[in-house]
Amino acid sequence: MQVRDALKKAFPVILLTVVVAICVSLLTAVGGITLPRIEAMERERILGMLSDMFPDMTRYSLEEEIYTIYKDEDAIGYAFIAVGRGYGGDVNILVGLEDEATVKGITIISHTETPGLGSKIAEDLFTDQFASADIDDVALTRDGGRIDAVTGATVSARAVADAVRSTAREKIDLIRGD
C-alpha cells in the first residue's frame, strides 16, 4: 500500500525523466546523422569561397587553421578565418592573403548583424574594399585606415576591419615562424 502510494507520488518525476531520456536519445541520433553533413557542407562552402578568391587555385593544404593555396606546386597565397565581435554577435570572415603583407580579399562566412544595416558588411560594396589592401591600412577611414564604413553600421564594419587586421598579423607571425 505504502509502496503504491510512493509510486503514485513519484509518477510525475518518473514520467518527466522518461520524456527527457527519450528526447535526449532522439537529439543524439539526429545530431549524429546531421553533423557529418553539416560539416561537409561547411567545408564545401569554404572551398567554394577559396576558389572564388583564388581563381588559379589547384589545391590547398590546411595546417594549424591556415589554408595555404597552391597553383600547381607554387604557394600563391594563404587564407584563414577571422572572428570579429559585431553588433549582434560573432562575424566569421574568410580572409585571403596574397603575400605576407597584402590582403587578397575577404568573404563574410556568417554573421548575425541587423538586417538592412549591419548585414551590408556581407555585400561586395563593402568587402571589395579589402582587395589588395596593405594589412596595416585595413582599418576604418576614421580610425586612420582605408576602409569606408557602412552607413548606420560602424560597429559591424569596424568589427570586420579590426578582426581582419589583428588576425592577419597573428597568422603572418605563424607563417613566418614555420
Place this chain on the structure above:
Amino acid sequence: MSDSRKEFVKGLITTNPVFVLLLGLCPALAVSTSIDNALGMTLATFIVLLGANIIIAAIRGFVPSITRIPIFIVIIATLVTVVNLLFNAFLPDLHRTLGIYLPLVVVNCMILGRAEAFASKNPMIRSIADALGMTVGFMIALVMISFVRQLLGTGEMSVFGFSIFTLPVLSEHPLAMFILPPGGFLVLGLLLALLRWRGVLKI
C-alpha cells in the same frame, strides 16, 4: 469533420495567434523584415507546432498536471533543436537567413500556448486542425507585417531572389527604421489598429 474545420478556420482571423492572441510576437517581430524570412519562419513554426500538438494530444491522457509544463517544454525544445539541425543539414540557405531566430522558435509562446490551451485538452484530429489553422494565421500576420516593413525599409519587393517591383524614391532612400526593431512594433500596432477599425478583428 466540420468540428475540425471550425478549429482550423478560427486560427485564420477570429483567434489569429499574432493579431488576436498576441502570442509569438518575439519571432513575429524579429524576422518580419522580409517576406522570405516570414515564410521561412512559418515553415519552422509549422513543423514544431504540428509536432508539438500531435505529441501532446497523444500523451494528454496520462501527463500529470504538476509536471505538464516542463514536459511540454522539453518536447517543444527537442522539436526545435531537431528542426534546427535538419535545416542546417538540408536547407543551409534558409538556415543562414533565419540565423538566431530558428532556435528562438522555442520561446515562441504560441507553441506552448497551443499545447497548454488546446492540445492538452483536445483529441488528435482537432489538435492537428488547430495547429494548421494557427500556422496559416501566423503566416498571414507575418507576411502582412513583413510586406510593409520590406517595402518601406528597402523600397524593393522581392521574394526568394525574384524582384517583383522597386519603388522609385524609397529604394534610393529607404526608411531603415522599418527594418529595425522599432519599425516592427510600429507596423504591428498600426496594422492592429487598421484591422480593428475596418472591423476585420473583433476583440
